[in-house]
Each structure stands twice: as C-alpha cells, then as structure tokens.
Amino acid sequence: MQKDVTISIFEVVGSPLCVASSDGQKIYERLAAALKEDRSVTLSFHNVSTLTSAFLNAAVGQLYGEFSEEQIRSLLKVQDMQPDDMALLKRVVETAKQYFKDPQKFDQAVQDTLGDENDGE
Amino acid sequence: MLPEIRHGQSGYQALVRLVGATKTCIFEDIDIDMGATAWFDADMCAALGAILYRLGESLNTVRLTNIRPGVENILLKNGFLSHYGREKIPDRWGTTIPYRRFDAKDDRFFADYIENELIHRSEMPAMSSGLLKKFRESIFEIFSNAVLHSHSKLGIFSCGQFFPKRDRLDFSVADLGVGMCQNIKDNTGLDLSPEAAIAWATEGRNTTKRGPVPGGLGLKLLVEFIDLNGGCIQIVSDAGYWRREKGKTLTASLVHAFPGTVVTVEINTADTNSYKLTSELSAADIF
Numbered sequence: 001m002q003k004d005v006t007i008s009i010f011e012v013v014g015s016p017l018c019v020a021s022s023d024g025q026k027i028y029e030r031l032a033a034a035l036k037e038d039r040s041v042t043l044s045f046h047n048v049s050t051l052t053s054a055f056l057n058a059a060v061g062q063l064y065g066e067f068s069e070e071q072i073r074s075l076l077k078v079q080d081m082q083p084d085d086m087a088l089l090k091r092v093v094e095t096a097k098q099y100f101k102d103p104q105k106f107d108q109a110v111q112d113t114l115g116d117e118n119d120g121e
Numbered sequence: 122m123l124p125e126i127r128h129g130q131s132g133y134q135a136l137v138r139l140v141g142a143t144k145t146c147i148f149e150d151i152d153i154d155m156g157a158t159a160w161f162d163a164d165m166c167a168a169l170g171a172i173l174y175r176l177g178e179s180l181n182t183v184r185l186t187n188i189r190p191g192v193e194n195i196l197l198k199n200g201f202l203s204h205y206g207r208e209k210i211p212d213r214w215g216t217t218i219p220y221r222r223f224d225a226k227d228d229r230f231f232a233d234y235i236e237n238e239l240i241h242r243s244e245m246p247a248m249s250s251g252l253l254k255k256f257r258e259s260i261f262e263i264f265s266n267a268v269l270h271s272h273s274k275l276g277i278f279s280c281g282q283f284f285p286k287r288d289r290l291d292f293s294v295a296d297l298g299v300g301m302c303q304n305i306k307d308n309t310g311l312d313l314s315p316e317a318a319i320a321w322a323t324e325g326r327n328t329t330k331r332g333p334v335p336g337g338l339g340l341k342l343l344v345e346f347i348d349l350n351g352g353c354i355q356i357v358s359d360a361g362y363w364r365r366e367k368g369k370t371l372t373a374s375l376v377h378a379f380p381g382t383v384v385t386v387e388i389n390t391a392d393t394n395s396y397k398l399t400s401e402l403s404a405a406d407i408f
Binding site: 015017019020021022023025049050051052053054055057058061062064065066069072073076077078079081083084086087088089090091092093095096098099100 | 226228229232236251254257258261262264265266268269326328330333334335336337338339342396397401402404406407408
C-alpha cells in the first residue's frame with residue numbers, strides 16, 4: 001500500500017503568514033506532484049496564522065484546472081485548520097470549480113456587463 | 122500649491138490635480154508648495170508618495186516647501202519626509218504606521234512590516250482576536266491584489282495612522298500599475314469608465330484573472346469585512362473614485378487620472394463582532 005503524504009504549509013512557506021501567490025504556487029507544485037501519482041495527501045495548516053485568497057487560489061484552487069473534483073475529494077485532506085480558514089478555503093474551492101468547470105459563466109458575467117453598458121447607450 | 126489633503130474624495134481630487142499639473146515634467150525641479158496644506162491625513166502619504174516617486178522616475182527633483190509645523194510633524198514621524206532629505210523623528214504617541222515603498226516581490230518584507238508596525242505594536246487599540254485576524258487578512262488581500270493585478274514595476278506604497286479617540290485606523294496601499302480600467306479591458310475586452318471598472322471588480326464573480334490560477338475573491342472579501350466592521354473603503358484607480366460605507370456605494374469621476382490604484386480602508390477598531398462562524402464547517406465538506 002502506498003504511503004500517504006503530509007505536506008506542512010508552514011514548512012514549505014517558512015512562515016505563519018501564508019499570503020503570497022508565489023508561496024501558494026510552491027504548495028500547488030507539491031500537491032499536484034502527489035495527486036498525479038494518485039497519492040493521498042494531507043495538507044497541514046499547523047502553525048499557519050494568516051491566509052489570503054491569493055495564496056489559497058494558487059495552492060489549492062489551481063488544482064481544479066488539472067484534476068477532477070472526484071480525484072481531489074478522494075485524495076486531498078486538510079488538517080489543523082481554524083473554522084474561519086476552512087470557510088475561506090471553501091469559498092476559494094467553490095470559486096475555482098466555477099472558474100474551471102464553467103468558463104462560460106465567467107464570460108457571461110462579462111457579457112452581462114457589456115449588455116448593461118449597451119442598454120445604457 | 123497643495124491644499125488640505127483629507128482622507129476622501131476631495132483629498133484624491135487634490136492629489137490627481139498634482140498628477141495633471143506635472144504630467145509632462147522631465148528633468149525638472151518641482152517645488153510643491155505646502156503652505157496651504159493645513160491638514161494632511163497621514164495614510165494619504167501612500168498616494169502622494171507614489172505620485173512623487175513616479176516624478177523621480179522621470180528624473181525630476183521634487184522638493185516639498187513651506188510645510189506647516191503640524192503637517193510637518195506628522196510627515197516626519199511617519200518617515201515620509203525622510204524620502205525628501207529630512208530625518209525621521211520619534212513618534213511619541215505611537216499612532217503612525219510608517220510610510221514605506223515595496224517592490225512587488227517584497228511580500229515577506231510587507232508581511233514583517235504589517236506584523237511589526239501594526240499588529241504587534243503596544244500602542245495599537247485592543248481589538249478582539251477575530252477582528253485582528255480579519256483586519257490582518259484584509260491588509261494582505263489588498264497587497265496581494267496590488268501585486269497580482271497592477272503589474273507595477275515602480276512598486277507599492279503604504280502608510281497608515283490610527284486615531285485612538287475615534288476608534289479608527291486608516292491604512293492605504295497605492296500602486297503605480299496599469300489601473301483597473303485598463304486591466305479589465307486587456308483581460309476581458311470590457312471598455313468601462315474608470316469608476317464603473319472599480320465597481321465591476323468588487324462585484325459578484327467578476328475577475329480579470331485568466332490562466333491556471335483562479336481569482337476574483339480578494340476585493341469581495343475585503344468589502345464584506347468592511348461592511349460588517351462598520352468601516353469604510355475607498356478605491357481610486359485611473360480617474361475613477363469608489364467609496365463604500367455602511368453598505369452604501371458612491372462612485373465619482375476625478376478630474377485627472379491617478380497613475381495606478383489606491384485602496385484605502387478605515388477600520389472601526391471598537392468593532393465587537395466575534396467573526397466566529399455560526400455554522401461549523403467540516404473539513405470533509407470543503408472539496
């Protein structure tokens with residue numbers, strides 16, 4: 001049986017402040033490498049004090065462009081997360097699913113605005 | 122001649138007038154007469170600093186003259202005038218959050234600055250741990266937004282001030298990037314007015330992000346937090362002005378364009394919201 005992988009965000013970023021998209025990218029690269037090998041991954045938020053959507057979009061949101069929801073749901077787990085951080089991650093995940101699964105809807109938002117603009121003319 | 126610079130639309134109008142008046146200056150000596158500047162809200166140093174830095178890039182020599190003692194005192198304490206040949210003076214009451222310029226890659230320096238100069242300062246008003254966390258996240262969202270969207274090569278400028286008696290903390294981040302209007306046009310094809318562009322960026326699922334990393338949450342989170350906190354947020358980008366306070370939004374057009382974007386937040390430090398979630402989310406429900 002293959003060993004589960006644990007990725008400590010604190011260890012990779014080297015700081016409790018996980019705010020930069022570039023730091024999120026480092027996490028993404030490790031997560032993607034593990035998921036490509038069909039490994040179960042636990043992402044540990046131990047000792048992380050501050051998160052931003054920019055960091056989480058790069059680290060986790062980006063996964064939805066490369067892996068299916070089923071793959072991510074079955075292989076990826078999080079631990080040691082504060083409830084409000086979980087809520088932020090959930091929003092990032094929902095946004096990412098829409099961004100990748102339904103690009104037309106994102107474009108629709110643009111079209112709707114264009115429509116409003118044109119109506120106003 | 123620079124008039125009073127207050128944290129608001131009139132202050133930004135005055136600053137963009139300075140941009141308009143110096144637009145064509147290259148290799149010039151520019152004296153900015155501050156004799157009429159009877160008041161200067163310290164966080165507006167971020168926007169003024171960005172404007173003056175850009176003038177320096179065009180090899181102009183900028184001098185700030187006739188600064189009134191009260192204003193001079195603030196600008197010396199927060200280190201702004203250190204950029205213009207003066208020495209920083211101690212901040213006896215510890216109410217200034219120093220003026221700084223960062224490069225887009227300086228996210229670690231910015232994080233240290235926020236921790237040392239804002240969060241862990243003994244003079245900071247006592248805020249609930251929930252508020253402090255949300256506040257800190259919001260500041261980082263603003264900085265990340267500037268890094269991700271502005272493509273600013275000239276840097277990111279920040280400054281703040283808190284007002285213990287009014288339970289308010291003002292903080293501004295300015296960049297010298299492409300501005301929201303141009304960024305939206307380049308990435309979505311939408312040709313919006315500068316103020317409509319700001320409104321667009323703060324609404325719904327709108328994002329200019331394209332490519333492998335999704336986006337479009339940062340500004341919305343910021344606006345949600347400010348609405349709950351009872352504070353105020355102002356955004357200036359290009360010639361657009363956008364303000365949200367008590368759930369109401371105001372937009373206006375400025376007389377000239379700011380050469381980038383400024384985000385200014387006013388936080389209610391006496392906010393007693395717990396920011397704790399009413400329903401527990403399970404880790405198993407996230408993905």
